[in-house]
Amino acid sequence: MIVERPKLTIWDRLYMPQILKGMWITLKHIPMKRFTRQYPEETPPLPKRYRGVPTLVRDPEQRVKCVACQLCEFVCPPRAITVIPGFRAETGPDAKVEKEPSDFIIDMARCIYCGLCEEACPEEAIFLKKDYAMASYTREQMKLHKEKLLELGGIHEDRICKWKKK
C-alpha cells in the first residue's frame, strides 16, 4: 500500500507550535500523580491466584500431608524439587500412611513458580503461597528443606480427610 505523505503547511513545517504544545503537555505532567510503587514500604496487591513460594502443608491434625510420591519431583519442569522418601514411624498416629518424605528440598533458585507441583500433588500437600521475596546470600540457602517448607506452609484446612478413613 502506498501511503500519501500529507502536504504540510508552512505552519506545520515551522514545528514550533507543535513543539510548544508538546512542552505544555510535559509541563502539565510534572505535578501529576506518580505511578511508581515505593516497593519495600508499599507492597503490591497480589491477585487472588498469585503463585508464590511452594510450601508443604500439614493437615488439621498436624500430620505432614506429603507422602513422598515424588510426582512433584517428576513434573517439576526446572527440576527444582528433590524428595528423599522415608518411612513413617510404625507406632505413630499416622502409621497407616506408611510413607513420608525424610527430606523434601525445593531449590528456590531453580523454581519457576509454575505451580505444576501443586497441580500434580495427589495428596494436596504442596501449595504455592503468596510469599515472593525468597532471596538469600548463598545458593545453599536457596534450597528450602522440609522443616522450612512445613513452617512456611502451615496448616491446611482440609475438607477431605483421606487418610482418616484408611
Next chain:
Amino acid sequence: MWTDPAILEWIFILVKIIVIFGLVLSIVPYTVLAERRICAWIQDRVGPNRVGFQGLLQPIADALKLMLKEDMLSNHVHKVVFTLAPALVFMPSLMVLAVIPWGSAIGPMTCVLSDMNAGMLFALAVASFSVYGIALAGWASNSKYPFLGGMRSAAQMISYEVCLGLSLVPLFMQTGSLNLSAIVEYQTQHGWLMLYHPVACFIFITSLFAECNRTPFDLPEAEQELVSGYNIEYSSLKFGLFFLGEYANMLVASALVTTLFLGGWSLPFAPFNAPATVIWVGLAHVGIFVAKVCAMLFLFIWVRWTVPRFRYDQLMALGWKVFFPLALVNIVVVAVIMACRANL
C-alpha cells in the same frame, strides 16, 4: 598592606576563582539530579529519592560509584589522546565562565573574573574548543561508534557555531560592545535584549542546544543508533568527566543566554537595575543570576524530555538552510532599522 589595591585585586581573583569553580562543580552534579527527577516527573515517575532526603545525596553516590569503577583502557585506543580528551571537553566550559559577569559587585569586588573587552569573542572561541575534545575522544577510541559520534559532533558543532556567532551580531550592533559586563549594563538601562531581538534569541538558544549536544540535537551520543557515541569506550572517572562536561556546557550555555538576552544579574526595577552599591544588593544580584541560569537549565531539561531527536539531514538542513539565512536576514533587518532610526 591588605588595602593595597593590587594585592586586593589578587585576593579578589582568588576568591572569585574559588567561588566560580565551587559553584559550578556543585551545581553540575545537582543539575544531573534535577534532570533525573524532572524527567521522572514528566513521565509520572518518582526518580531517585532514596539517597539522602529526596535523593539529595544521589549525586555524591553517583560520583562515588563512578570513581570506584574500574578505569578500563582498551588495547586498541590511542592512549595519550584517549586520556586527554575528557579533560579537553570539560575545560573550555570552565574557561568561558571567566568572562561571564555573575553579579554586579559585592562591596569593592566586581563579580566577573576577567572583564575583558572582547569577552564574547573569547567565549565563542573557547566554547568551540570543546568539540575538539569530543572529536578526539571519538577518534582515539579507535572503534566505529565512537568515531561516528565524534564526526557527527564535529560537523554539528561547526555548523551551528556559524549560526551562533551570526545570531549575536545584531546584539553587538545595538550595544556597541563585545564586553559582557557592558552588555549587561546596557540591558539594565534599556531592558532585556531578548525583547529587541527575539529571532536572534531563538536562533542563539537553539544553536546552543546543538552546541551542548542536547536533545533534539544529541546525535553524537544517540543511544539508539550509536549506543552513546563518542564515550562508549570510556569508564570510571574519564566517563565522569564527559558527563560533567556535558552538564557544565549546559550551565555555561545557560549563563551566556542569561547574560546576553535575559539581563544578566539585573531585574527591570530598582534597586536591581543598577550595579550594586551595598553588599546585600550585590549578593541579590548573584542570586538573581543563579536563578535565571537555573530557569534556563530547566528549559534545557524540559526540552530534552519533550522533543524527539532530529535526523542528521534535518539537523544539517535546519542549521544551514534555515538558521544561517535567518541570522543573516536578521542582521540586515536590524542594520536597516538601526540606520533608519539613526537618520530619522
Next chain:
Amino acid sequence: MSESLVKLTINGQLIEAPIGLNLIEAAKLIGVEIPHFCYHPDLCIAGNCRMCVVEVATLRTGPTGTPILEWNPKLTIACNTTVVEGMEVLTHTPRIIEARRGVMEFLLINHPLDCPICDQAGECRLQELAMDYGRAESRFVEEKERKPKRTLLGPKIMLDDERCILCSRCIRFMRDVAGQDCLGFMGRGSRSTLTCYPGREPSTNYDLNIVDLCPVGALTSVDFRFKQRVWFLKQTRSLCPHCSTGCNIVIGSRENTVCRLTPRDNEAVNQRWMCDEGRLNYRFINDPTRLVEPLSRMNENVQSLSWDEATRQIAERLTALRDGGEGRIAFIGSAGATTEELFLFRQLAGVLGVTLMDVVPHTGSADARLLQSDRNPNTAGALVTGVAAIPPGSRLLEIAQGIQDGRIRALVVLNEDIIPAGIGADLLGKLELLISVSRLPSAVTEAAHYLLPGATFAEKSGTFINRAGRIQRMNPAVASPGNARPEWRILAGLLAELGQPQEESLESIYRAMAQVLAPVWGVTWDAIGSQGVQLHVD
C-alpha cells in the same frame, strides 16, 4: 512345522499360529494386546481375572455339510482358549469393552487407591488398565473392605492385602516354580485374602519373583520399598554377575545410583526369573568405600597417581622384571571379568612373557533352577581366552609355591581377593611388586604396590559367556565413582604403554577378539544383541 500351524482370524486379520498357542499370545503376534491380570506365559492358566474376555467363533459343520462360522454366545477368556483352525476372534468390540469395564469396576471396589505411597505405581497393570477400562468416578458408596496392610511375608516381601486383586499369580509361582506351596486365599467373596500358611513363609531363593509377577502393588520388595519411584529409573539391559547362569537383567538406576535389579526375558537362559541372591547383589556398586583413584604404595608412602602416570610406572616395572629373567611374573585373572577384559589380560600376559596364570574359582551351593555352584559369571570366557587353567584354579597352588620360593617376584591380580584362595598375606609380603585392580578395599589392596580402581558390571559394557556357552552382552547403567575406570580400559592402557596400542571402544576390542578367538568367530557384536548367541564350546 507347517502341519502344526493353524490359520485363524483376529480382528479381521488372517494369521498363522502354532497349535496350542492361546489367544493372548496369538494376538500378540499381530501386535494386538488383550488385557489380562492373572495370565502369565510361564505359569499355569488360572483364568480368574476375567479381564481377557474376547468374542470367539469356531467352525462347525452345518446341516448341509458345509462349514459354518458359529459365534460363541458368551464371552470367552482368551488365556484359556487355544487357537483352532478357522477360528475368528474379536478382541475389542463394544460388548467386550463393556465387560472389561465391569471387571475393572469390581476390581477397584475394594482397592485402596493409595498409588501415591505404592511402589508399584508406574508399572502397575491395574493402573494402566484403569486408564483404558476404568471409570472416572466411583459408584461405590459403601464402606470399603478392610484387610491387613503392611504384612511381612518372610524377610524379603511386604504384603498389602487391600491392593491384592486375587489373580493368584504368586500362589501359582510359589507352588509350581519355586516349589514351596505356601501361599493361598482365605475367606470368600470380597473378603478373600491372600495369606501364607502359618509358619511357612516364602523362604526360597526365588521369592522376589512374585514381586515382579504381582500385577498390582500387593507384593512389594522390602529391599526396594520406598526407595525410588519406578518412573525415575533408567532401565539398562545387563547381566547378573552372581553365577555362571548369566541371567538377563535390567538395572534400574537413578542419578548414578543403582536402585534395583530385575529379570529380563530370555527363554534360553532364565525365562523371566532370577534368584534373590543375584537380585540383591548390587549394593557393592553404591558402596561409599569404593576405590576411586589409582594409588601407589612404596614403603608405606601412599600416593595418588594419574592414570597416565600409574600406567607408565607399572609398565616400566613390569618390563624391568620381564627383562630380568623368566617366570618372575604371575597373573591372577578373574572369571568375573568380561571376555574382552580377559582377552586383553591374556594379551598382556603374552607381552610380558607370563605363562603362569589362573583365575580364582568361587563356588557356592547350587539349586535346581538358576543358581549354579560356579559363582563366576564368565568361567567359560576365562577358559576360552586361556586365562583360566584347566580346571580353573588348579595353578593357584603353583603360584603360591612360586612366591614362597621367591621365584615369582611380581603378581598382577585382577579383581580378586586371593587370600582365601591360598595366597595369604605373608606370601603377598614377599612380593617385590603386587599390582591389584580392584573395586573395593581388601587385604590384597592393602598390600598392593599399585592399586588401580576398576568398575563394576553396572558401569561397563562387555560380554560374559555363561556355563552353557552362551555369549551375552551387558551395558553400562551408571558412571564409575571418581577416577575409577573399566578394567578393559586399564588393560588397554597398559598394553598401549607396552607398545601394543588397542582399539578405542569396547565394541572394536570385541571385534578384534572375534577375529582371534575361535569360539566367537563370526559372532558380531550386533548379533549378540540383547538375547545373546549360543557358542559352540566344549
